[in-house]
Amino acid sequence: MPEPKSDPPPPPRWQEELGAAITVADETGRIVAINRRAAETLAAEGGRALLGSDVFACHPEPARALLREMYAEHRAHHYTINRQGQKKIIHQMPVFTDGEFRGFVEISIPIPDEIPHFDRD
Numbered sequence: 767m768p769e770p771k772s773d774p775p776p777p778p779r780w781q782e783e784l785g786a787a788i789t790v791a792d793e794t795g796r797i798v799a800i801n802r803r804a805a806e807t808l809a810a811e812g813g814r815a816l817l818g819s820d821v822f823a824c825h826p827e828p829a830r831a832l833l834r835e836m837y838a839e840h841r842a843h844h845y846t847i848n849r850q851g852q853k854k855i856i857h858q859m860p861v862f863t864d865g866e867f868r869g870f871v872e873i874s875i876p877i878p879d880e881i882p883h884f885d886r887d
Contacts, residue, residue: 789823795820795869799808800816842858852876853877855874856874
């Protein structure tokens, strides 16, 4: 993997306090940002102590292989999970600055079991 270009700035206050978990990894796979909700969700795995660690090492197979493909192809991945009785939608998306790949952001948003759907065509 390439060396990181530079450390990102700290997250804005709204990201820190957002009711969704946000984790950011740079282009090398190093975890560079974890907001409060992500730190709480990942407390058993280390919470904010995960900063600076390898995002690939945090995932078991086959998720690790999928994440490596996403990095290689700069491809997003979206899915839902149920964690401790809470349904969540997970968005893993590549991050670019001036068209240059800078890593990935994962946003985990709690959703109710039943959620309205609207067609806006």
